[in-house]
Amino acid sequence: MTQRTAVITGATSDRGIGMATAERLAHDGWAVVVLDLDAARSADVAARIGAEHGVPAFGTAIDVTDEASVLAARDAVATEVAEGRLPQIGAVINIAGITSPVPFLETDLALWNTVMAVNATGTYLVTKAFLPAMIDAGWGRIVNMSSVSAQRGGGVFGKVPYSAAKAAILGFTKALAREVADTGVTVNSITPGAVDTNIRVGTTPELEARIAADIPLGRTASTAEIAAVIAFLTSEDASYLQGSNIDINGGSHMH
Template sequence: MNYQTGVGQRTAVVTGVASPRGIGYATAKRYAAEGWAVAALDIDGVAVKEAAEAISAEHGVPVLAVHVDVTSEDSVEAAARAVAESDLPPVGALANVAGLPSPVPFLEVSLDLWHRVLDVNVTGVFLLSRAFLPQMIEGGYGRVVNMSSVSAQMGGGVFSKTPYSAAKAAVLGLTRSLAREMAPHGITVNAIAPGIVDTDIRAGASDAENEARLSASVPLGRQASADEVAALYVWLSSADAAYITGCTHNINGGQYIA
């Protein structure tokens, strides 16, 4: 019996794993540390293979690297087939982490950028969920955990602006509706809404002064670590969280108190 699931070992599918300082990498690593097998997905095929090898070597669990474009139906379906046809245990969790920031002011947002931000942050969640939920239903255990943001709750005001806030708000609606549809199968669907997290997502568009300002805007006076967010992903995937579904879980240091 597996401590996390209450059943045999399961596979956690995690998107956006390639960056060593990203939430996806930290989440994949956390699942592995808790005994899950991992399917590590990312658009950077070379980097995700390196990440998978490092995580597997550190934690001694099977980790499969899969190249995927979360905005492409064909690519996502191919990734789901690759996982299903691999030697990994049945899929038990889907962590939709991959995302795209958008710090561009609204009046400067092109239609192409609008579509790109929504495609990565919302359509990706739709495609991955549609592709992997059948495997969880068949396997008798399932947890979907989606990445939203405090930006959706506050209407921006952090780093990314309107397209990102709109996309992350859409993730909340998708999460709640999908939770209702999946409940008869015993599958839970939840969203995480992080505040400011110490990752490279703002790389090239921020500096030390801005990072200090962002940290100072948080009542707890600091940014979250990627591992703190990862811990919530893994807990929501556990048997202990079996009666929690359709919820938004805030992890923002008091930046937004609902």
């Protein structure tokens, strides 16, 4: 395979899906760009993954809610490509996200805006910034992170703003997939159920046990199990998936 660069947002959280995805794609031979809020940590995680897997790697800061920050990250990556330290961009994986367990009538506009901004607007801004390079190359893979909460109305941890933001990502994915279908770029999404990460801030062992009991497979997913599906969606083999969504929920939502 031609070596290409995969750009992954939200990729520095220990035990997170983004870091597991960067590791899996580097293992598969991709060059990786690690983008997350903290510049030094993004650079450190990229350097470690690059060294462990023998692939080019670069990390820098991004706040996916801030267009200037997204464009600065895009420009920094473009410089790495132009100067030959990274191969051309072939994939963008929008993983940065936050959730919120606040009941609807206790939410306020600030919370709604924040959850929408990181999950939905972030996916929009990052995709818009990096898509032109893939269109120019005539090949690309975009994978967007939705959630089972978008399909079943929460019911795991995240409530109304989170479910709404993750549902926006499903519509975004399909409409963009249709629009760029003749460019060589595929756009797809995934809807994981509960994954064993630190995102459910303030969760309790009782709630985690209740979540697991609601899953036919009887446990939450590992981050590696999510990364494996992302690896497939970014592969040559996934060439006929366009505007598709893949459920990864242990049977907790079948439809």
